[in-house]
Amino acid sequence: MxxxxxxxxxxxxxxxxxxxxxxxxxxxxxxxxxxxxVITQNQINSGGYYIKDAEQIRTTDGLCLDTGSERQNHLTLQECKHAQSQLFSFHRDKITQGEKCLDAAGQGTKEGTPIILYSCTGNDNQRWLTDDNKIKGRQSRKCLGTNSIIVRKGDPVVLADCDFSRALEFTIR
Known part of the structure; x- marks a missing residue:
């Protein structure tokens, strides 16, 4: 080849x-x-369309997006493990886990808005794009990130400006 x-x-x-x-x-x-x-393994496909189902979303720091227990719907960063709470599917511009979608809480568009798992509604706050290994909200034009420059286990996942170091870069595994 x-x-x-x-x-x-x-x-x-x-x-x-x-x-x-x-x-x-x-x-x-x-x-x-x-x-x-050519689709390079373990990279987010530009445009966010039709990436493999049921995969982990890992940060470059080696942490995974995690939904926690069923009672908790806020996403946090946790050590990567083989757990359902860390497996997500990609469907066009939606990121899902079971019947729920990744959602900017309260249709928020501001930096610091929590990212949650919520019943799929089709609203724009549940639509996501990928760009340079970042996951960006279609409605907010902000990226998944943290409130801190130093990424730590347990940090909540929030909307962050894509140009700053609080925006997270991801790989899919």
């Missing part, structure tokens, strides 16, 4: 069917040239 300007070119030799195929670096007489977009 050869990486060419954001696309991968794959040359398949049909040697089991056709005779004369070679793979000595020169194009084979019988080959198929396929190009498809």
């Amino acid at each position: 050869t990486l060419l300007s954001g696309k991968t070119t794959l040359v398949l030799c049909l040697s089991s069917i056709l005779s004369g195929c070679t793979t000595n670096g020169l194009p084979a007489p019988y080959s198929i040239n396929l190009s498809f977009p």
Whole structure:
């Protein structure tokens, strides 16, 4: 495989069917040239569409978004573990856990608005985009972040200005 300007070119030799195929670096007489977009594993897909279901959302500091117990709906950062409270699914511009959606509480748009898990309503405060490994609210244009510059276990997840260090960068695992 050869990486060419954001696309991968794959040359398949049909040697089991056709005779004369070679793979000595020169194009084979019988080959198929396929190009498809490269999706790098463990990175948020630009545009936020159709990332794998039921994955952890990890910060670059090695903490995971966590919904806690069923009675608690505020998201916090916790040590990553194999727990349902840390598994999220991505559907177009929604991030869900079971039947609930990631939600900017009270349809808030200001910095510091808590991020909660709430019944899916389809409102804009439950719509999210990704940009440079950040998760940004469509309504607020703010990113998931914390109230502190130093990220710690147990920190609540809130809306934060995307240009400042309180905005979190994520990978999907």
